[in-house]
Amino acid sequence: MITPPEVFKCLADETRTRATLLIASLGELCVCELMCALDDSQPKISRHLAQLRGSGLLLDRRQGQWVYYRLNPELPAWVSDMLQMTNEANAEWLKVNVSRLQNMNDRPVRAAACC
Numbered sequence: 001m002i003t004p005p006e007v008f009k010c011l012a013d014e015t016r017t018r019a020t021l022l023i024a025s026l027g028e029l030c031v032c033e034l035m036c037a038l039d040d041s042q043p044k045i046s047r048h049l050a051q052l053r054g055s056g057l058l059l060d061r062r063q064g065q066w067v068y069y070r071l072n073p074e075l076p077a078w079v080s081d082m083l084q085m086t087n088e089a090n091a092e093w094l095k096v097n098v099s100r101l102q103n104m105n106d107r108p109v110r111a112a113a114c115c
Contacts, residue, residue: 010055024083028070037101
């Protein structure tokens with residue numbers, strides 16, 4: 001069970017907060033999409049994603065050469081609710097990141113779920 005101090009410690013960094021909110025609003029993103037949206041390097045994005053995964057906030061899955069990140073579906077309701085409310089109240093704060101992502105060339109294509 002993830003605790004409030006663990007959640008807020010993880011989200012205290014702007015890069016991790018932006019990545020988490022983008023993933024929460026879009027469902028699933030890969031490292032290259034987050035690199036584009038956040039305008040940052042692969043090592044930095046991967047390091048932050050590893051922290052978020054290690055805390056239990058995110059899960060990952062591999063599809064070919066891509067690794068996709070999504071919110072852990074077993075997060076307590078208060079965490080999911082807090083992320084949703086934060087997204088709704090801060091659309092302007094994420095506007096540039098969402099725009100970069102929407103304009104990204106060669107975004108990876110997700111395979112349709114088989115099950």
